[in-house]
Amino acid sequence: MTVFDSGLEDAIQAVREDVSALHGELVRNGLVIWTGGNVSGRVPGADLFVIKPSGVAYDDLAPENMILCDLDGAVIAGTPGSERSPSSDTAAHAYVYRNMPEVGGVVHTHSDYATAWAARGEEIPCVITAMADEFGGPIPVGPFAIIGDDSIGRGIVETLSGHRSRAVLMANHGPFTIGRDARDAVKAAVMVEDVARTVHIARQGGPLIPLAQEAIDSLFTRYQNVYGQAPQGAIA
Amino acid sequence: MTVFDSGLEDAIQAVREDVSALHGELVRNGLVIWTGGNVSGRVPGADLFVIKPSGVAYDDLAPENMILCDLDGAVIAGTPGSERSPSSDTAAHAYVYRNMPEVGGVVHTHSDYATAWAARGEEIPCVITAMADEFGGPIPVGPFAIIGDDSIGRGIVETLSGHRSRAVLMANHGPFTIGRDARDAVKAAVMVEDVARTVHIARQGGPLIPLAQEAIDSLFTRYQNVYGQAPQGAIA
Amino acid sequence: MTVFDSGLEDAIQAVREDVSALHGELVRNGLVIWTGGNVSGRVPGADLFVIKPSGVAYDDLAPENMILCDLDGAVIAGTPGSERSPSSDTAAHAYVYRNMPEVGGVVHTHSDYATAWAARGEEIPCVITAMADEFGGPIPVGPFAIIGDDSIGRGIVETLSGHRSRAVLMANHGPFTIGRDARDAVKAAVMVEDVARTVHIARQGGPLIPLAQEAIDSLFTRYQNVYGQAPQGAIA
Amino acid sequence: MTVFDSGLEDAIQAVREDVSALHGELVRNGLVIWTGGNVSGRVPGADLFVIKPSGVAYDDLAPENMILCDLDGAVIAGTPGSERSPSSDTAAHAYVYRNMPEVGGVVHTHSDYATAWAARGEEIPCVITAMADEFGGPIPVGPFAIIGDDSIGRGIVETLSGHRSRAVLMANHGPFTIGRDARDAVKAAVMVEDVARTVHIARQGGPLIPLAQEAIDSLFTRYQNVYGQAPQGAIA
Numbered sequence: 001m002t003v004f005d006s007g008l009e010d011a012i013q014a015v016r017e018d019v020s021a022l023h024g025e026l027v028r029n030g031l032v033i034w035t036g037g038n039v040s041g042r043v044p045g046a047d048l049f050v051i052k053p054s055g056v057a058y059d060d061l062a063p064e065n066m067i068l069c070d071l072d073g074a075v076i077a078g079t080p081g082s083e084r085s086p087s088s089d090t091a092a093h094a095y096v097y098r099n100m101p102e103v104g105g106v107v108h109t110h111s112d113y114a115t116a117w118a119a120r121g122e123e124i125p126c127v128i129t130a131m132a133d134e135f136g137g138p139i140p141v142g143p144f145a146i147i148g149d150d151s152i153g154r155g156i157v158e159t160l161s162g163h164r165s166r167a168v169l170m171a172n173h174g175p176f177t178i179g180r181d182a183r184d185a186v187k188a189a190v191m192v193e194d195v196a197r198t199v200h201i202a203r204q205g206g207p208l209i210p211l212a213q214e215a216i217d218s219l220f221t222r223y224q225n226v227y228g229q230a231p232q233g234a235i236a
Numbered sequence: 237m238t239v240f241d242s243g244l245e246d247a248i249q250a251v252r253e254d255v256s257a258l259h260g261e262l263v264r265n266g267l268v269i270w271t272g273g274n275v276s277g278r279v280p281g282a283d284l285f286v287i288k289p290s291g292v293a294y295d296d297l298a299p300e301n302m303i304l305c306d307l308d309g310a311v312i313a314g315t316p317g318s319e320r321s322p323s324s325d326t327a328a329h330a331y332v333y334r335n336m337p338e339v340g341g342v343v344h345t346h347s348d349y350a351t352a353w354a355a356r357g358e359e360i361p362c363v364i365t366a367m368a369d370e371f372g373g374p375i376p377v378g379p380f381a382i383i384g385d386d387s388i389g390r391g392i393v394e395t396l397s398g399h400r401s402r403a404v405l406m407a408n409h410g411p412f413t414i415g416r417d418a419r420d421a422v423k424a425a426v427m428v429e430d431v432a433r434t435v436h437i438a439r440q441g442g443p444l445i446p447l448a449q450e451a452i453d454s455l456f457t458r459y460q461n462v463y464g465q466a467p468q469g470a471i472a
Numbered sequence: 473m474t475v476f477d478s479g480l481e482d483a484i485q486a487v488r489e490d491v492s493a494l495h496g497e498l499v500r501n502g503l504v505i506w507t508g509g510n511v512s513g514r515v516p517g518a519d520l521f522v523i524k525p526s527g528v529a530y531d532d533l534a535p536e537n538m539i540l541c542d543l544d545g546a547v548i549a550g551t552p553g554s555e556r557s558p559s560s561d562t563a564a565h566a567y568v569y570r571n572m573p574e575v576g577g578v579v580h581t582h583s584d585y586a587t588a589w590a591a592r593g594e595e596i597p598c599v600i601t602a603m604a605d606e607f608g609g610p611i612p613v614g615p616f617a618i619i620g621d622d623s624i625g626r627g628i629v630e631t632l633s634g635h636r637s638r639a640v641l642m643a644n645h646g647p648f649t650i651g652r653d654a655r656d657a658v659k660a661a662v663m664v665e666d667v668a669r670t671v672h673i674a675r676q677g678g679p680l681i682p683l684a685q686e687a688i689d690s691l692f693t694r695y696q697n698v699y700g701q702a703p704q705g706a707i708a
Numbered sequence: 709m710t711v712f713d714s715g716l717e718d719a720i721q722a723v724r725e726d727v728s729a730l731h732g733e734l735v736r737n738g739l740v741i742w743t744g745g746n747v748s749g750r751v752p753g754a755d756l757f758v759i760k761p762s763g764v765a766y767d768d769l770a771p772e773n774m775i776l777c778d779l780d781g782a783v784i785a786g787t788p789g790s791e792r793s794p795s796s797d798t799a800a801h802a803y804v805y806r807n808m809p810e811v812g813g814v815v816h817t818h819s820d821y822a823t824a825w826a827a828r829g830e831e832i833p834c835v836i837t838a839m840a841d842e843f844g845g846p847i848p849v850g851p852f853a854i855i856g857d858d859s860i861g862r863g864i865v866e867t868l869s870g871h872r873s874r875a876v877l878m879a880n881h882g883p884f885t886i887g888r889d890a891r892d893a894v895k896a897a898v899m900v901e902d903v904a905r906t907v908h909i910a911r912q913g914g915p916l917i918p919l920a921q922e923a924i925d926s927l928f929t930r931y932q933n934v935y936g937q938a939p940q941g942a943i944a
Binding site for chain 3 (some may be wrong): 741742743744761762763764792793796818820821823824825826827828829830852854855856879880881882908911912
């Protein structure tokens with residue numbers, strides 16, 4: 001059995017518990033069906049992350065069957081869960097962690113409305129204040145990329161680097177979101193589906209009122225700095 | 237610790253319990269996600285109101301972490317919950333209580349269909365009897381207003397003063413509702429989303445039959461006076 | 473206290489339990505919000521029916537607060553629940569029971585998709601086999617009728633008499649359904665919303681394939697006679 | 709009482725438990741209302757399958773009231789549940805088992821979005837990667853077929869034989885899905901509704917980006933061979 005020093009073991013265990021529990025938020029918010037969707041979280045202070053096993057029912061997820069990987073996406077042998085295959089999107093998560101050191105969590109779903117925008121390859125325009133608060137502008141579209149090599153990860157990183165948005169709509173595929181930790185990335189996954197739905201419905205009814213860039217900037221800056229309870233972090 | 241006389245303490249406690257529990261109705265009716273949305277209630281007979289803390293999960297809300305504020309939106313130091321920041325919409329709630337003495341409850345959500353009408357800046361036409369009953373006519377649109385000063389509160393008050401509707405769609409933002417108490421304002425928040433959805437769906441299918449003003453007036457008058465159980469109040 | 477002979481007391485109690493429980497199906501199927509919607513059931517062998525009280529929360533409904541009425545809609549004094557006001561739609565239910573002796577249950581909701589068709593005054597065309605099975609053709613529209621006299625009841629009876637459909641879309645108002653008992657009327661309320669939704673969505677995507685009248689007739693006849701378990705009745 | 713050898717009894721019991729429990733997945737995923745929809749599963753190694761009784765409430769389903777049939781759809785007398793009528797779609801399930809020996813499970817629902825495509829007789833184009841993974845191309849439309857003889861079964865078999873898709877949209881009726889066992893067919897029923905909804909919503913917003921055939925082929929091949937946990941089978 002692979003053994004880490006006890007501080008690192010505690011950090012890994014905390015991320016296992018977080019990542020396992022956060023999958024429940026995907027279900028509760030209607031973002032996933034069957035075994036689709038996945039959450040991962042970086043282990044603070046180590047080149048490791050924790051991710052869901054592939055094709056396992058949501059009811060069967062538990063901290064001890066989450067899978068520990070290095071930043072190349074290789075399973076760490078001899079750790080709990082390592083006898084299973086990790087999520088088929090593991091390579092994309094690993095690529096993000098390797099190339100965006102500020103990212104502590106990654107989420108992928110096929111939530112319906114966000115995926116609908118992705119099927120048209122159309123960014124979601126920023127026309128409501130909740131979207132300005134959370135994403136600071138439109139939700140961008142990433143390239144079409146086939147699963148199985150680094151092309152999904154590269155598409156995510158190229159689209160989101162230097163962008164305010166923590167969500168990208170991968171063309172013909174669905175949303176990937178990032179955050180400073182797994183919870184923050186899950187929040188972005190919940191919010192991107194909500195704004196995708198609201199803006200879709202709005203536009204079905206007629207032309208939208210644009211939000212001025214100045215208003216978007218002001219809302220984004222305030223929300224990132226003022227909202228929430230200070231001791232728990234600015235956004236959570 | 238701030239201490240009020242026991243009658244006022246009881247009144248405050250009752251509002252804390254009400255406001256805390258009513259947030260559950262926002263969740264149950266699908267009006268909010270994550271930590272979005274807020275309910276407040278005026279303390280009868282005092283220049284005080286109780287509101288949700290900012291950015292706290294719905295599962296963690298309890299009477300003792302609701303926050304007591306004066307009518308300028310300042311937290312009353314030394315009361316339960318006062319170590320936290322109140323909802324970032326507190327200034328808007330306070331403005332309404334200062335300027336509409338008949339209002340005992342205020343609710344704000346980003347519910348999807350109501351927010352969709354708001355993103356177009358379009359009032360919801362009164363074409364169904366349930367809407368005539370509850371709102372007595374169309375749901376009006378309020379101005380676009382940036383968070384952080386009195387402009388949201390002013391927009392709500394200017395739009396709803398002298399209007400039958402207890403709901404306003406703040407442009408590019410979402411619905412605010414008022415009521416004689418917090419429960420009544422939550423009911424309006426539930427109903428405005430329902431009529432926003434029904435009328436949206438109706439109009440996607442073709443032209444709507446208008447309701448005659450005379451029919452609207454008759455329905456509104458009857459509902460405000462006859463519906464429900466007399467001892468529990470005409471509307472609740 | 474009003475006392476009936478014991479056989480009638482048992483029959484009344486059975487209907488109270490049925491009608492109370494069946495309101496839960498309206499909630500479970502997403503047909504109602506807040507205190508909207510109502511179910512009633514005729515007491516077999518008597519000129520009496522049981523209906524929901526007005527404006528009471530769904531969680532608070534129980535057999536003993538259902539209200540017993542005669543076929544003019546008058547509350548039977550001295551019976552459980554008689555201290556409260558019955559549903560504001562009681563006159564319409566009573567009119568149906570007086571004029572359609574074969575009807576044993578009536579349901580009214582403002583379910584979203586059915587009400588959307590009603591807001592356009594447009595019948596739902598019969599283009600799917602489930603609708604032919606259950607309703608034997610299109611769902612008809614009834615006249616606009618103001619609450620407070622017999623005009624809603626008259627509109628229901630005139631539209632549904634001699635019609636295969638157990639559902640009518642009252643213009644600008646919403647669906648009323650009838651059945652051989654309260655459960656059968658609730659089933660029709662569930663099914664009319666489902667077909668209203670499916671046919672709405674279908675038509676948003678393009679032209680529909682008509683169902684031949686001969687196919688509709690054949691499906692309706694078979695379903696009314698063959699479906700389900702014989703001892704429990706042909707439809708339930 | 710009909711008695712089989714104990715190995716076969718165990719196999720039958722296992723399928724009864726599976727089929728009964730899997731009906732809960734139809735409810736949980738919002739694919740069915742009231743008593744609509746049905747799941748069946750072939751008994752491995754025997755010319756038998758297990759199916760839901762007709763018109764029984766989902767809450768009342770249990771392993772012992774599932775019904776055992778031969779491959780002509782005849783109920784096996786003297787087995788648990790044999791006093792009831794099987795699903796009115798039993799003949800269609802039986803036809804599939806007789807003619808597609810590789811099929812171990814069949815599911816039928818009237819789920820809203822899939823049925824909407826069926827009401828237009830329009831196949832669902834393959835424009836999202838989840839659909840390429842699961843179905844390997846478009847979801848085909850089957851002929852309009854009246855219930856009561858082999859025409860539904862024949863339509864399913866003719867449409868799906870040699871097709872990658874495990875789902876067919878029977879015109880003006882709704883989806884039927886097949887799988888290597890009942891669970892696999894239920895997964896296909898869940899996925900076909902999800903892709904029907906996502907592609908519907910996508911197309912309401914404007915033109916879709918086609919997926920190249922080469923990309924579809926690559927996604928389908930990988931998913932059928934790599935996804936999930938090897939010991940539990942490639943797809944489940």
